[in-house]
Amino acid sequence: MLKKTLLLISIPVSFLYLKGQNTPDVSVITNTTDIYSGNPINGTAKYNAMAGSIGALGGDISSVNVNPAGIGVFITNDVNLTLGINNNKNTSTFVGKSLTNKNNGTDINNAGGVVSFNVGDNSKWKFVNVGVNYSNRSLDNTVRSDANGNIKIVDDFSYPDTVINYTYLGHIYDRTGNQSKMNFSVGANYDNRLYLGAGVNLHNSFFSQSDRAGFYSDDDKTSLFYDKQYTPYDEHSDGFSANIGVIAKLSNQFRVGAAIESPTWWNIERVYNQYYFNYNQVDLFREDRTLVTPMKATLSAAFVPSKNFALNVDFIQGITKPKYKEYGDAERELNNFFSDSYKNSSEVRVGAEYRIAAFRLRGGYAYQGNSFDNLSLLGYNNDGSTSEQSFSNLIVGKRNTIGAGLGYDFKAFYIDASYQNITSEYSNPFLQGNVNSDTGYFNGGYDVNSEAYAVSKVKNTRSNFFVTVGWKF
Numbered sequence: 001m002l003k004k005t006l007l008l009i010s011i012p013v014s015f016l017y018l019k020g021q022n023t024p025d026v027s028v029i030t031n032t033t034d035i036y037s038g039n040p041i042n043g044t045a046k047y048n049a050m051a052g053s054i055g056a057l058g059g060d061i062s063s064v065n066v067n068p069a070g071i072g073v074f075i076t077n078d079v080n081l082t083l084g085i086n087n088n089k090n091t092s093t094f095v096g097k098s099l100t101n102k103n104n105g106t107d108i109n110n111a112g113g114v115v116s117f118n119v120g121d122n123s124k125w126k127f128v129n130v131g132v133n134y135s136n137r138s139l140d141n142t143v144r145s146d147a148n149g150n151i152k153i154v155d156d157f158s159y160p161d162t163v164i165n166y167t168y169l170g171h172i173y174d175r176t177g178n179q180s181k182m183n184f185s186v187g188a189n190y191d192n193r194l195y196l197g198a199g200v201n202l203h204n205s206f207f208s209q210s211d212r213a214g215f216y217s218d219d220d221k222t223s224l225f226y227d228k229q230y231t232p233y234d235e236h237s238d239g240f241s242a243n244i245g246v247i248a249k250l251s252n253q254f255r256v257g258a259a260i261e262s263p264t265w266w267n268i269e270r271v272y273n274q275y276y277f278n279y280n281q282v283d284l285f286r287e288d289r290t291l292v293t294p295m296k297a298t299l300s301a302a303f304v305p306s307k308n309f310a311l312n313v314d315f316i317q318g319i320t321k322p323k324y325k326e327y328g329d330a331e332r333e334l335n336n337f338f339s340d341s342y343k344n345s346s347e348v349r350v351g352a353e354y355r356i357a358a359f360r361l362r363g364g365y366a367y368q369g370n371s372f373d374n375l376s377l378l379g380y381n382n383d384g385s386t387s388e389q390s391f392s393n394l395i396v397g398k399r400n401t402i403g404a405g406l407g408y409d410f411k412a413f414y415i416d417a418s419y420q421n422i423t424s425e426y427s428n429p430f431l432q433g434n435v436n437s438d439t440g441y442f443n444g445g446y447d448v449n450s451e452a453y454a455v456s457k458v459k460n461t462r463s464n465f466f467v468t469v470g471w472k473f
Helices: 026-036 044-048 061-065 068-073 327-341
Strands: 078-096 098-116 127-139 142-146 152-155 166-191 194-217 223-230 233-249 252-259 267-278 280-294 298-304 310-316 346-356 359-368 375-380 386-391 398-407 413-428 441-443 446-448 454-472
Touching: 026 166, 026 194, 026 327, 044 061, 044 359, 044 398, 044 454, 061 068, 061 098, 061 127, 061 166, 068 127, 068 166, 068 252, 078 127, 078 142, 078 327, 098 142, 142 194, 142 413, 152 446, 166 413, 166 454, 194 346, 194 441, 194 446, 223 298, 252 327, 298 346
Parallel strands: none
Antiparallel strands: 078 098, 078 454, 098 127, 127 166, 142 166, 152 166, 166 194, 194 223, 194 233, 223 441, 233 252, 233 267, 252 298, 267 280, 298 310, 310 346, 346 359, 359 398, 375 386, 398 413, 413 454, 441 446
8 A cells, every 4th residue: 555644645746658748757767767677787896897798607796696597606615895986977968068967986886705515526416505795886866957048938827917937047867875786696506517596686775866947037036946846855665586597508618598587576665845836835745666677588608718718798688667556647657658668678798808827807898778769758949949859868878888807816815806987878858847737846835837848968977996805715
């Protein structure tokens, strides 16, 4: 049952479709796709250097993110810790003007260990291994879009015999928070030819999201920031998923792997602001939501011509679509949007490692496709007029990842370092709000509603450095 404080019905959010009508809240769509349903590449320095491509090789604790059978490849105990230096930069371009925001942070991005049990020489079951891995990533992300004095929004309904003109001065999407994942897995080695694995994943996320626009009002001659209805909001979520996998040696040189990950079942608790038209009043409400994110399948292949070189290719495919449990119109319209517009994106990862004595050289590349079909909306032109506009990369865009790294094996100890560059470009819609459904921007009882969207072009660049230290025993 949907639980709310003060409010006993679903939020009356005015969203149906982007195709020239109203839409689900953009930040909700973004976070559903990016936070809850995404394939973040985050693990040990080796894993990150190879762009997460390790599905048929295994032997690294982070392989549980792709194929838990990789735990079965271990023949020794292993513990490791990864420090990450993360930089997230957004450059937003609107009417020829660009604004840049950076979010920087340093944290323990990954920690894990494997305990390896030698079954014995008289059995074809060689090893049974147990692994535990913890990873986390920052969700901090700020996108600012510049002003356009040609965009003027007329309010001729709020007060009798009064027309208020609002001039658009700028917009900010701002998100701060963190997401983590704890994995428990078991892997087994059968005759050094077949590796099996299974794992369970406990997910957690917490973030704060705001959506603010600046307007100049000719009524009281003020230039103020206004908050989007139902923002800012805080979300605290817990999720569960499971995965199973297999790796098979076709020969000493060729390996193949396959894995499937269940949907993630999320329980989301949200606390948000609600504003009231013509009243200088803000109420704080709480609601619970349930979200099921896509099931995923992974196929992998590896070529290992010698002990000095290994090449791996992973293909990850989404199978299902995000779906909220329907408590009311808000969740129903979200599901309608994802059913009509979301597509099961695929990702290809390629990684390689070359060994020179105790040195390790690694590199990788990954490409993830867009999660949405072409979408259209009523948008502002640079001169302030509006027209129907179509976008192939609205809200989220294609992602390209390049990784590179090196390592040194001291026998019992090892140290790895890597650099990772992740880029994506997308069209960023904002500003739309509907007076009939009370979804505009509010400040002190004033309600600004725009039937059209403003859309900026955003280039997101993430530059990350990782160092892993490990001990094998």
